[in-house]
Amino acid sequence: MHIPDGFLDTKTVAATSILSAVGLGIAFQHLKKENQPRQIPLMGLAGAFVFTAQMLNFPIAGGTSGHLLGGVLASVLLGPSAAVVVITSVLFVQCFLFADGGILALGANVFNMAIVAPLCGYGIYAMIRRVVPGMRGVIVAVAFASWCSAVLASVCCAGELALSGTVRWETAFFAMTSVHAIIGLGEGLITAMVIAAVSATRPELLELHAHRLNARDLRAFIFYGLIVTLGLILFVAPFASSLPDGLEKVSARLGFGNNAIRQSFVSIPFTDYKVPGIPSVTIATITAGVLGMLLVFALSVILAYVLFPKAPGNQSKVVK
Numbered sequence: 001m002h003i004p005d006g007f008l009d010t011k012t013v014a015a016t017s018i019l020s021a022v023g024l025g026i027a028f029q030h031l032k033k034e035n036q037p038r039q040i041p042l043m044g045l046a047g048a049f050v051f052t053a054q055m056l057n058f059p060i061a062g063g064t065s066g067h068l069l070g071g072v073l074a075s076v077l078l079g080p081s082a083a084v085v086v087i088t089s090v091l092f093v094q095c096f097l098f099a100d101g102g103i104l105a106l107g108a109n110v111f112n113m114a115i116v117a118p119l120c121g122y123g124i125y126a127m128i129r130r131v132v133p134g135m136r137g138v139i140v141a142v143a144f145a146s147w148c149s150a151v152l153a154s155v156c157c158a159g160e161l162a163l164s165g166t167v168r169w170e171t172a173f174f175a176m177t178s179v180h181a182i183i184g185l186g187e188g189l190i191t192a193m194v195i196a197a198v199s200a201t202r203p204e205l206l207e208l209h210a211h212r213l214n215a216r217d218l219r220a221f222i223f224y225g226l227i228v229t230l231g232l233i234l235f236v237a238p239f240a241s242s243l244p245d246g247l248e249k250v251s252a253r254l255g256f257g258n259n260a261i262r263q264s265f266v267s268i269p270f271t272d273y274k275v276p277g278i279p280s281v282t283i284a285t286i287t288a289g290v291l292g293m294l295l296v297f298a299l300s301v302i303l304a305y306v307l308f309p310k311a312p313g314n315q316s317k318v319v320k
Helices: 008-036 039-055 071-078 080-097 106-131 133-164 169-199 215-235 246-253 279-305
Strands: 058-060 062-067
Touching: 008 106, 008 133, 008 279, 039 062, 039 071, 039 080, 039 215, 039 279, 058 169, 062 169, 062 246, 071 080, 071 106, 071 133, 071 169, 080 106, 080 279, 106 133, 133 169, 169 246, 215 279
Parallel strands: none
Antiparallel strands: 058 062
């Protein structure tokens, strides 16, 4: 669902950039007040995992592929404000290092995938959790909220295309929501599986306000989480589906795919998730994936550290 440059007009680019800047600013302020020590490494792990998962396109019906957005997953593990920051970090690295999403359209992509998806998804998750108790409620809530997050992000994308005059609203709405309703099934299944695995190994990580976490166990969770993420890059990413994603398929079908442009004023080092100069496509993809994963991890950790409250009363350690 990464919008390239050329699909949106100037007013839509400006509006979504402003909305995204405001939303990100609010998330920063919230984290400065309520960020917890455990979130520093967890935000890095979440960013690395979401980046990797978004490389793993899975095929769906009609010659289309989809990938995880990760907004609900990050929100459930970290809280909605931290999720906004983490997904934004992923989108920045994807945009400037891999040409995945346009530079001018970055504000729209942040709004759709880093603000709408995690915030709306978490709100739906929280409402269902009040009705359905226990672990069954967690799984049901996270699966349905993840599906909703993918569909709602696609609705926003359709609105932006219509506002830009790229395609009529009715046409864009039906085309985007129909394909992302199917992609959302994969989003819900993957998110539910990850949350179920976390619940089975470190259930305390699902408690956003659990302050007393075993430091050794948390470090082990981060370590093994990075190992799993690296394994996905090494053994799964080279075999990800090459079919067009939902937006690419819709743009080709509706005839505005040729509007996409690649800006030349910024040099993109790893276009299409390939490291130049490496003759093997598989090794080039793996190398780009590992570099991207490490960069997202580092960026997310740095932001978490910068945003960690510095007041004396908030200097509690993860656990003694």
